[in-house]
Amino acid sequence: MEEPPLLLTSLLLLLLIFSSTSFSASPPAPSPTSSHSPVPPKNSSSSPLSPSASPSPSSPSPSSSSSSTLDPKQLTALQSLNIPTSRDPCTQPSLVRNNITLCDNSKPFRHLLALKLANCSDDVALSFTALKSLSTLQSLQFLKCPIAPIRFPADLAANLRSFTAVASLRRLTGVWLARLQNLTDLTVSNVQVNASGPFVILGNMKKLRSVTISYANLSGSFPRHMSPNLTYVDFSGNRLRGRIPSSINRLENIQTLNLSGNALTGEIPSTIGDLISLRNVSLASNSLSGPVPESFSAIPHLVHIDLSSNQLNGTIPRYFTGMKTLKYLNLANNNFRGVMPFNASFISRLAVFKVGGNDFLCYNRSNLSSKMKLGIAPCDKHGFPMSPPPARDSSEDDSNDSDYDDTDTEESNHKDHHHGPNKVVLGVAIGLSSIVFLIIFLVLLSKCCR
Ligand SMILES: *[C@@H]1O[C@H](CO)[C@@H](O)[C@H](O)[C@H]1NC(C)=O
Ligand SMILES: *[C@@H]1O[C@H](CO)[C@@H](O)[C@H](O)[C@H]1NC(C)=O
Ligand SMILES: *[C@@H]1O[C@H](CO)[C@@H](O)[C@H](O)[C@H]1NC(C)=O
Ligand SMILES: *[C@@H]1O[C@H](CO)[C@@H](O)[C@H](O)[C@H]1NC(C)=O
Ligand SMILES: *[C@@H]1O[C@H](CO)[C@@H](O)[C@H](O)[C@H]1NC(C)=O
Ligand SMILES: *[C@@H]1O[C@H](CO)[C@@H](O)[C@H](O)[C@H]1NC(C)=O
Ligand SMILES: *[C@@H]1O[C@H](CO)[C@@H](O)[C@H](O)[C@H]1NC(C)=O
Ligand SMILES: *[C@@H]1O[C@H](CO)[C@@H](O)[C@H](O)[C@H]1NC(C)=O
Ligand SMILES: *[C@@H]1O[C@H](CO)[C@@H](O)[C@H](O)[C@H]1NC(C)=O
Ligand SMILES: *[C@@H]1O[C@H](CO)[C@@H](O)[C@H](O)[C@H]1NC(C)=O
Ligand SMILES: *[C@@H]1O[C@H](CO)[C@@H](O)[C@H](O)[C@H]1NC(C)=O
Numbered sequence: 001m002e003e004p005p006l007l008l009t010s011l012l013l014l015l016l017i018f019s020s021t022s023f024s025a026s027p028p029a030p031s032p033t034s035s036h037s038p039v040p041p042k043n044s045s046s047s048p049l050s051p052s053a054s055p056s057p058s059s060p061s062p063s064s065s066s067s068s069t070l071d072p073k074q075l076t077a078l079q080s081l082n083i084p085t086s087r088d089p090c091t092q093p094s095l096v097r098n099n100i101t102l103c104d105n106s107k108p109f110r111h112l113l114a115l116k117l118a119n120c121s122d123d124v125a126l127s128f129t130a131l132k133s134l135s136t137l138q139s140l141q142f143l144k145c146p147i148a149p150i151r152f153p154a155d156l157a158a159n160l161r162s163f164t165a166v167a168s169l170r171r172l173t174g175v176w177l178a179r180l181q182n183l184t185d186l187t188v189s190n191v192q193v194n195a196s197g198p199f200v201i202l203g204n205m206k207k208l209r210s211v212t213i214s215y216a217n218l219s220g221s222f223p224r225h226m227s228p229n230l231t232y233v234d235f236s237g238n239r240l241r242g243r244i245p246s247s248i249n250r251l252e253n254i255q256t257l258n259l260s261g262n263a264l265t266g267e268i269p270s271t272i273g274d275l276i277s278l279r280n281v282s283l284a285s286n287s288l289s290g291p292v293p294e295s296f297s298a299i300p301h302l303v304h305i306d307l308s309s310n311q312l313n314g315t316i317p318r319y320f321t322g323m324k325t326l327k328y329l330n331l332a333n334n335n336f337r338g339v340m341p342f343n344a345s346f347i348s349r350l351a352v353f354k355v356g357g358n359d360f361l362c363y364n365r366s367n368l369s370s371k372m373k374l375g376i377a378p379c380d381k382h383g384f385p386m387s388p389p390p391a392r393d394s395s396e397d398d399s400n401d402s403d404y405d406d407t408d409t410e411e412s413n414h415k416d417h418h419h420g421p422n423k424v425v426l427g428v429a430i431g432l433s434s435i436v437f438l439i440i441f442l443v444l445l446s447k448c449c450r
């Protein structure tokens, strides 16, 4: 496509037109670097054994020779789980790069420390013998692996430090999870967990530092006792009910507390102010009532506060304006009343601020312009809303999605690539013909003007 005699400007024009018409449809010069690398271990590229592999070790991997290779028993177990093992799984780049396998350096054979099973095909099954030979694992992840769970061998349960099940293992019980007593990290999400409460699961996990049990249909109440070493607790999207216990202040190292989307009732305990390490907290979408406790103001480094969609009442505390690190404040859809105590400079400092859906809350027109679209009415001189809140319910709903703006735009960008083949051909045709015309035009122009 080189046109040597053309002026620089014409080249630029060409580029512009070309890119706007046909680039999004089909890149003119496809570069080989754009191929996507992550290859899920969907099914074995080598010779897969039957799902219920017998413990008799097959011949070890014939490939490498220099450093030690994976224990043949573990290799067999991996094959039974449909992990492609055409080369040594400890060094195979597609496995190592995606954190599917991680091995130690022991001799004569290496052993697995971490294993990730993702996007499993239907014919994968866990067998006790396979898991027994994988007992060296300290980290085990199941992502989109809807296979049937089985009882873990005691050695494996004792060694595991990190366990993850996301949209996997069909259904778990509290008793099953509670056996993993040496865990420091537990993540269970989008898996049904049948337990009478979180305490059944976590009661004996003394070393636990991070726990997520979300969208698990988990019932029961928030535990009165949990390991004080916890820094991260996410129980969002379950059926927890009852009060938040005042003994929550024993979680003195907690940095993230997410109890959103449960059925919690009662007031927020004032002891929450003792959680001085707390940064991100969500109690959203419960049935909490009463005021926002004064003690919140004692927490020095709060970044993210979401108390939306409860029945909290009283006035909104002014002390939020003193929180220097605050970036996200959502108080929407509660029963707050009176004059909202924030001015424009505070609100604009935040990445997200929401107060809509509080019918008796209003803003002072001397301090805030109606252009801020807060979803609440201006105050009269007595501090009551002047009129029913303006019709901004829809804009409020829109702004609810603003947290996800990044991903949304990414997705919509991707969607832009979905053009029908006819449109592609048309675009290229139009682009090319306009280029030809432009070249002719410019050549004529440059000739006649000289
Ligand atoms: C699983 O599949 C999804 C797409 O369906 C992909 O985005 C993801 O990277 C895969 N996960 C792994 C670990 O291969
Ligand atoms: C491997 O995956 C392909 C497509 O995902 C499928 O058609 C094929 O049956 C699978 N083979 C095995 C052995 O699972
Ligand atoms: C693999 O794990 C390391 C350490 O946990 C992490 O930094 C890296 O992002 C992971 N890579 C992938 C592809 O998940
Ligand atoms: C936890 O690990 C220790 C050794 O690190 C082991 O002695 C103990 O039995 C394990 N606990 C359980 C319940 O498996
Ligand atoms: C949950 O466990 C209880 C007690 O073990 C049992 O009665 C109940 O049927 C289980 N529920 C489900 C949905 O599995
Ligand atoms: C907290 O963790 C430390 C070190 O990781 C450990 O020594 C201590 O026993 C843990 N605390 C509890 C209550 O388990
Ligand atoms: C959640 O648990 C309840 C009671 O155990 C049960 O009736 C309901 O079907 C479960 N929900 C799902 C989505 O499994
Ligand atoms: C709490 O969990 C919900 C749903 O899992 C999530 O959307 C929200 O961002 C989380 N909030 C915090 C503070 O982690
Ligand atoms: C805490 O909240 C901030 C602001 O919303 C967010 O950027 C950050 O990722 C959150 N941190 C954690 C650990 O969830
Ligand atoms: C807040 O609601 C509780 C009941 O949920 C009620 O007892 C209390 O009087 C209310 N406080 C205010 C200031 O409206
Ligand atoms: C906004 O409020 C903060 C705290 O109440 C105050 O320090 C600041 O001066 C106010 N800014 C304006 C422009 O009124």
Ligand SMILES: *[C@@H]1O[C@H](CO)[C@@H](O)[C@H](O)[C@H]1NC(C)=O
Pocket (backbone or CB within 6 Å): 339, 364, 365, 366, 367, 379, 380, 381, 382, 383
């Ligand atoms: C609104 O702000 C002005 C100036 O700061 C103040 O004089 C007035 O009393 C406030 N109105 C209400 C209802 O608080």
